[in-house]
Amino acid sequence: MPRNTRTSSGRPSVTLKDVAERVGVTSSAASMALGGHGRISEKTRQAIREAAAELGYVPSSAGRALRNQRSGAVALIVPDTSQHVLGHSYFMHVLTGISAAANARDVQVILSTTTEEAGDVAAYQRVVRSRSADGAIVTSAAVTDPGLEALVASGLPVVLIGNFPYLPDAVSVGIDDVAASRRATEHLLDVHGRTELVHVTGPLDHQTGIDRRIGFLDAIEASGGRAHGRLLEGDFSEAAGRQAVESLLGRGTGVDGIVFANDDMAFGGLQALKAAGRSVPGDVSIVGFDDFGLSRVTTPGITTMRAPAEDMARRATERLFRVIDGSGGSPDRLTLPVDLVVRDSCGCPAA
Amino acid sequence: MPRNTRTSSGRPSVTLKDVAERVGVTSSAASMALGGHGRISEKTRQAIREAAAELGYVPSSAGRALRNQRSGAVALIVPDTSQHVLGHSYFMHVLTGISAAANARDVQVILSTTTEEAGDVAAYQRVVRSRSADGAIVTSAAVTDPGLEALVASGLPVVLIGNFPYLPDAVSVGIDDVAASRRATEHLLDVHGRTELVHVTGPLDHQTGIDRRIGFLDAIEASGGRAHGRLLEGDFSEAAGRQAVESLLGRGTGVDGIVFANDDMAFGGLQALKAAGRSVPGDVSIVGFDDFGLSRVTTPGITTMRAPAEDMARRATERLFRVIDGSGGSPDRLTLPVDLVVRDSCGCPAA
DNA sequence: CTGAAAGCGCTTACAG
DNA sequence: CTGAAAGCGCTTACAG
Numbered sequence: 001m002p003r004n005t006r007t008s009s010g011r012p013s014v015t016l017k018d019v020a021e022r023v024g025v026t027s028s029a030a031s032m033a034l035g036g037h038g039r040i041s042e043k044t045r046q047a048i049r050e051a052a053a054e055l056g057y058v059p060s061s062a063g064r065a066l067r068n069q070r071s072g073a074v075a076l077i078v079p080d081t082s083q084h085v086l087g088h089s090y091f092m093h094v095l096t097g098i099s100a101a102a103n104a105r106d107v108q109v110i111l112s113t114t115t116e117e118a119g120d121v122a123a124y125q126r127v128v129r130s131r132s133a134d135g136a137i138v139t140s141a142a143v144t145d146p147g148l149e150a151l152v153a154s155g156l157p158v159v160l161i162g163n164f165p166y167l168p169d170a171v172s173v174g175i176d177d178v179a180a181s182r183r184a185t186e187h188l189l190d191v192h193g194r195t196e197l198v199h200v201t202g203p204l205d206h207q208t209g210i211d212r213r214i215g216f217l218d219a220i221e222a223s224g225g226r227a228h229g230r231l232l233e234g235d236f237s238e239a240a241g242r243q244a245v246e247s248l249l250g251r252g253t254g255v256d257g258i259v260f261a262n263d264d265m266a267f268g269g270l271q272a273l274k275a276a277g278r279s280v281p282g283d284v285s286i287v288g289f290d291d292f293g294l295s296r297v298t299t300p301g302i303t304t305m306r307a308p309a310e311d312m313a314r315r316a317t318e319r320l321f322r323v324i325d326g327s328g329g330s331p332d333r334l335t336l337p338v339d340l341v342v343r344d345s346c347g348c349p350a351a
Numbered sequence: 352m353p354r355n356t357r358t359s360s361g362r363p364s365v366t367l368k369d370v371a372e373r374v375g376v377t378s379s380a381a382s383m384a385l386g387g388h389g390r391i392s393e394k395t396r397q398a399i400r401e402a403a404a405e406l407g408y409v410p411s412s413a414g415r416a417l418r419n420q421r422s423g424a425v426a427l428i429v430p431d432t433s434q435h436v437l438g439h440s441y442f443m444h445v446l447t448g449i450s451a452a453a454n455a456r457d458v459q460v461i462l463s464t465t466t467e468e469a470g471d472v473a474a475y476q477r478v479v480r481s482r483s484a485d486g487a488i489v490t491s492a493a494v495t496d497p498g499l500e501a502l503v504a505s506g507l508p509v510v511l512i513g514n515f516p517y518l519p520d521a522v523s524v525g526i527d528d529v530a531a532s533r534r535a536t537e538h539l540l541d542v543h544g545r546t547e548l549v550h551v552t553g554p555l556d557h558q559t560g561i562d563r564r565i566g567f568l569d570a571i572e573a574s575g576g577r578a579h580g581r582l583l584e585g586d587f588s589e590a591a592g593r594q595a596v597e598s599l600l601g602r603g604t605g606v607d608g609i610v611f612a613n614d615d616m617a618f619g620g621l622q623a624l625k626a627a628g629r630s631v632p633g634d635v636s637i638v639g640f641d642d643f644g645l646s647r648v649t650t651p652g653i654t655t656m657r658a659p660a661e662d663m664a665r666r667a668t669e670r671l672f673r674v675i676d677g678s679g680g681s682p683d684r685l686t687l688p689v690d691l692v693v694r695d696s697c698g699c700p701a702a
Numbered sequence: 703c704t705g706a707a708a709g710c711g712c713t714t715a716c717a718g
Numbered sequence: 719c720t721g722a723a724a725g726c727g728c729t730t731a732c733a734g
Binding site: 056073086088103108299 | 407410412414417420424438440443446450459464476648649661
């Protein structure tokens with residue numbers, strides 16, 4: 001029975017000292033042997049390894065973190081100020097991507113949801129200042145979020161997922177929302193010949209909302225008067241999509257194509273169109289944005305722009321590791337391609 | 352400029368010593384002042400608090416964890432041996448519940464996906480043995496998973512989500528899958544008068560698969576010969592649901608009701624039924640299980656049993672805190688109620 | 703080349 | 719009552 005400490009819950013905890021004592025060496029020697037460093041003879045190294053295995057020794061993350069000044073963890077910070085609250089399938093993709101990259105480096109993932117009041121700068125910084133994580137991935141923050149700017153400016157290793165044109169010093173991974181939204185709009189315009197278009201925007205204090213709106217307007221403008229475009233403000237919620245369509249139909253204005261800034265709103269709009277007896281895509285073609293899961297399972301399936309959330313998260317995490325390591329720390333931005341996923345809601349023949 | 356250490360990435364890190372020096376006291380005094388303990392005069396305490404705020408001091412989690420023998424974090428362990436891999440909406444609900452409970456106690460959440468080969472006992476234990484988490488929530492492990500039994504037996508604070516009748520020493524939170532599945536089946540039997548029933552099972556090395564199968568058979572048996580029941584084995588995947596229905600229709604056997612062991616399979620089955628020209632619920636009534644999001648958005652909406660995943664996770668986490676604290680550590684089980692969520696796929700009039 | 707000390711940051715038991 | 723040491727577990731720079 002090794003002489004060891006006990007945790008708060010009374011479990012025995014095996015330390016390096018226990019391993020060392022069993023073999024009759026110092027804990028320094030045990031550390032070096034297990035770390036593959038130093039000049040420990042092959043024989044004692046072997047004995048130490050065996051003792052460690054027998055005792056079920058696993059290094060204390062706290063001891064190691066304190067000594068190394070590095071926790072071996074990264075944090076995903078989820079601001080609750082966002083429309084994309086935890087619980088949205090978007091985060092499932094993000095978490096999957098982060099986990100994949102973190103597992104490859106044997107790094108822990110900390111999930112940090114900031115339940116604090118909005119604008120609390122400390123809320124962002126706490127996890128990294130406490131050094132429980134060596135760096136952070138932040139996603140879907142509002143443009144108006146002041147904490148984010150402070151976080152980036154503080155020099156903490158942070159990689160953002162999304163677009164942050166107002167944060168030139170940030171490292172970020174995202175997509176070209178303007179181009180993607182323009183492409184979605186052009187699909188209705190050019191492939192389906194729709195001319196009376198409506199865009200239901202996202203929240204305009206989020207960059208994605210801003211950019212997708214611009215892309216829509218760009219496409220209308222590029223049509224040279226061939227198409228007519230109107231805007232309705234939404235907030236990325238299913239309810240907003242439903243309400244937008246209801247108000248649209250209520251006003252009796254003509255519409256043959258709707259570009260929703262995301263799939264949740266497209267689904268809400270789809271339901272409202274069906275409820276009003278409008279055929280999709282017969283009467284109205286619709287497209288969404290995201291492809292996080294919803295758009296595939298509705299009837300009709302929603303044609304959408306696929307935002308590669310998992311891949312963005314994986315790349316962001318890999319990039320974060322480089323920032324933490326001090327290699328490639330210059331601010332930059334990675335833009336991933338977006339695919340048009342054709343389903344039934346636009347009017348394309350079923351696959 | 353305080354004299355302070357630097358992290359690996361070169362950031363200055365404010366420690367208790369920096370705070371203490373600015374005020375001209377020892378770090379012990381600073382610790383006591385900030386902790387609200389000890390007999391520090393109100394005046395210096397005030398000064399210390401101010402200094403801490405000015406410097407942006409946040410306690411080092413490693414230093415604190417090492418000293419307190421407690422990390423202040425809990426881990427969600429996700430075995431990848433499961434059908435419920437990370438990326439499934441189930442985990443989003445679980446994470447939301449864990450986060451809510453953890454935030455209320457200012458505890459960190461670590462997401463631990465075990466990418467190791469199945470059966471690696473150490474994979475389960477590593478996170479807790481390294482003391483990076485004070486306890487763990489484990490969910491959706493296979494019945495055949497040997498690591499889980501070892502984990503529970505090791506005495507580490509663990510709370511399981513799900514049913515584990517073969518682990519009497521475990522603390523767990525779950526639902527009564529047998530009763531819930533029976534109730535779903537009886538809904539088709541009694542409310543809709545369906546008599547030719549089929550159950551598409553989950554994987555039978557998972558307790559949920561086993562139990563939901565039993566519930567179906569119980570309902571058939573209780574019908575006293577009024578209804579006929581058959582079984583088709585699935586694995587909780589959409590593809591399995593589709594294939595089950597295809598084989599069913601291929602054989603030309605009569606069926607007027609299908610009880611799917613989860614919603615993913617129900618959706619797959621629904622697609623196959625539609626593709627074959629069978630009306631749901633006109634020709635065939637179907638019910639699913641879970642209600643994690645999918646069943647609400649399909650057409651028709653899938654009638655299902657709602658497994659309160661978020662609530663289970665929240666309760667499991669609260670229970671875990673009690674185990675960690677040493678209060679209420681006796682093995683027990685909490686069973687939460689399951690609601691029948693009526694949608695269109697069973698034949699009930701639209702809400 | 704090897705053994706043992708120093709110190710990461712924290713909190714509390716202990717000496718004065 | 720207050721000040722300063724001890725020690726959590728680890729790794730590596732340093733003394734011998």
